[in-house]
Amino acid sequence: MSDASVTLRWHLIGSLDDFVEDQPVSRVVEGTDVAIFRVNGELFALADHCTHGDARLSEGWVEGNCVECPLHQARFNLLTGEAETGPAWEPVRAYKLRTDGSQVYIGL
Numbered sequence: 786m787s788d789a790s791v792t793l794r795w796h797l798i799g800s801l802d803d804f805v806e807d808q809p810v811s812r813v814v815e816g817t818d819v820a821i822f823r824v825n826g827e828l829f830a831l832a833d834h835c836t837h838g839d840a841r842l843s844e845g846w847v848e849g850n851c852v853e854c855p856l857h858q859a860r861f862n863l864l865t866g867e868a869e870t871g872p873a874w875e876p877v878r879a880y881k882l883r884t885d886g887s888q889v890y891i892g893l
Contacts, residue, residue: 793881793892800887804828809852811843814891819880821889822847822863829863830880830891837873 796814804810804823811833812819818833820843831852833843840856847853851860851869859873866879881892 795883795890795892798889798891801828801884801889802887804889807847809843809845809847811841812891815893817893819891820852821882821891822852824850824863828882828884828889830882831861831863831866832878832880834877835859835861835873836868836875836877837871842877 798812798814804821806823810821812821820831820833822829824847831842833841835842835854835856837859838856840854842852842854844855845852850863852863853860857872859868860870861877862869866876868874868876883890
């Protein structure tokens with residue numbers, strides 16, 4: 786199924802002020818753990834679980850356009866979710882975000 790045929794349901798996850806530069810935030814949306822990152826004023830959302838080990842990416846470190854897993858230092862691209870360094874080689878899911886005024890929504 787292509788992305789074009791998927792209908793996203795948008796969920797309010799907070800206001801822009803809830804997301805501070807370089808301080809990842811964890812949210813649970815409809816039972817899905819999501820990590821939200823604000824880097825250079827831009828927001829990104831990834832699944833909040835490393836694909837290599839049992840670690841939360843929201844507890845990791847943001848470096849450039851990547852988040853580094855706190856457990857084994859795998860790095861994931863904030864925009865695409867792609868694993869950029871091992872030991873993780875499987876991507877994490879990246880989610881779409883949108884704003885309406887100061888409100889931030891995630892598409893699931």
